[in-house]
Amino acid sequence: MQTNKALTGGAAMRDAESALMRKVKLRIIPLIVICYLFAWFDRINISFAKFHLQKELALSDTAYGLGAALFVVGYVACEVPSNLFLYRAGPRKWIARIMISWGIATACMVFVKTEWQFYIARFIIGAMEAGFAPGVLYYLSTWFPAKHRGRVSGLLFLALAFSGILGAPLSGFILGHFEGVGGMAAWHWVFLIGGLPCVLLGLIVLVRFDDKVEDARWLTTEEKKLLRSQLDSDARKAESHSFLGALKSKAFLILALAYFLVQIASYGMNFWMPQLIRSSGLRDATMIGLLTALPYLFGGIGMLVVGKLGDRTGNRRIVFACCLLLTAAGFLGAGLFAHDTFFLVISLIVLGTGMLTTIPAFWTLPPKVVTGAGAAGGIALINSIGQLGGIVSPVMVGRISDMTGSTTPALYTIVAMCVLCAALAIWAFPAQLRAKDV
Numbered sequence: 001m002q003t004n005k006a007l008t009g010g011a012a013m014r015d016a017e018s019a020l021m022r023k024v025k026l027r028i029i030p031l032i033v034i035c036y037l038f039a040w041f042d043r044i045n046i047s048f049a050k051f052h053l054q055k056e057l058a059l060s061d062t063a064y065g066l067g068a069a070l071f072v073v074g075y076v077a078c079e080v081p082s083n084l085f086l087y088r089a090g091p092r093k094w095i096a097r098i099m100i101s102w103g104i105a106t107a108c109m110v111f112v113k114t115e116w117q118f119y120i121a122r123f124i125i126g127a128m129e130a131g132f133a134p135g136v137l138y139y140l141s142t143w144f145p146a147k148h149r150g151r152v153s154g155l156l157f158l159a160l161a162f163s164g165i166l167g168a169p170l171s172g173f174i175l176g177h178f179e180g181v182g183g184m185a186a187w188h189w190v191f192l193i194g195g196l197p198c199v200l201l202g203l204i205v206l207v208r209f210d211d212k213v214e215d216a217r218w219l220t221t222e223e224k225k226l227l228r229s230q231l232d233s234d235a236r237k238a239e240s241h242s243f244l245g246a247l248k249s250k251a252f253l254i255l256a257l258a259y260f261l262v263q264i265a266s267y268g269m270n271f272w273m274p275q276l277i278r279s280s281g282l283r284d285a286t287m288i289g290l291l292t293a294l295p296y297l298f299g300g301i302g303m304l305v306v307g308k309l310g311d312r313t314g315n316r317r318i319v320f321a322c323c324l325l326l327t328a329a330g331f332l333g334a335g336l337f338a339h340d341t342f343f344l345v346i347s348l349i350v351l352g353t354g355m356l357t358t359i360p361a362f363w364t365l366p367p368k369v370v371t372g373a374g375a376a377g378g379i380a381l382i383n384s385i386g387q388l389g390g391i392v393s394p395v396m397v398g399r400i401s402d403m404t405g406s407t408t409p410a411l412y413t414i415v416a417m418c419v420l421c422a423a424l425a426i427w428a429f430p431a432q433l434r435a436k437d438v
Contacts, residue, residue, distance in 0.1 A: 025152070035201050040159055041194050049187040057115055057118055059115060061398040074124060079380050079387070084380070101128040102129040140153075142213070145233075154360050155304075165297050172286040174186055174189045252378060255369065256381065258362065258421050260389045261389065261418070262386060263386040264393045264396075280338065280340065291348075292348075295348045295353070296356065298349045316436075319361050324422040324425070325422050326350060326354030330348065331411050334411050
């Protein structure tokens, strides 16, 4: 009898937990995904406007790569201070502030007329967006226990996929049909449509979000207690609760190195994919946009599959490494089939699937190491160090392209970096990162 009661009680607890997680997801995830969609579209919209920007502003590939990198310089310079301030001011107000300011800055790209204005504008946009991605990741870690974070990360990073699925065809359509509308160049409309909705979304965040579990009027007292007990249990397992403690952690430092290598690959994909398709011989802007959407579409499907797989196995490290190896295979194919549009697009689909599953797989790892103030500052610092790869990648690819007349040698370099990162995950991650989530 006691065994039956225990089984019944355990089943009831699991049902209550599942119902609670559904409730929290419905409250938080849809708006977060929409906000993240615009954040990633803000990063990749410059790749769609690249040809038109270069033509109007007389930019070389090196100059374009430098402008793309300056976005990251502004982002990195302000990232850690932004997230430490978020921890003190509260995620709700600070995430809203970020969205409103970066939306305005992105829309102001319409005033760019010279190469130096392009550099300044990209730096400012990066500075205004600083703290958004790690701020959102920290915010989710305060609402979702560790065993649910794989699927939650997969849902969040679907925004990466949708930014390409929706953004690529939309940008292609705008560039193909909006020239001269309202007296503006078509590429101006790409930045206006990417920037202005962020202001409205920032205002919605102020109304919709709560800073912590205890503030949520939409949860019952029992639900708050259940969620808080699970979050506190995860916090006790973390290696560090302070920012300085995180800096001394071997696991923290190796994660920062891994994310640096991941971001070299990510920026290589996001900033150059439309150009790779164009260089294969295709010239129609709308068709380039549609084909660019395919890797994001398959990547979105892959995120859902990999998120469930990670939660089911609990082996975050191996899932992360496998995603990296798939990314490497895609970059390799993109180099081998640079002048064959059909096989190039197939390779880019493999690349997109690998890359878009690598990032959410990675972000299930840092909460195993840090929590509290350590999570707010530590996640921001990991992201900042990773974003340095966003400085290296566009400049490296642009410079090699100008020197050799081809992006292929740069693609092979990125292949090597993906394989190196996978090797680190398999053989060099410390015990805390090897532990399974149960």
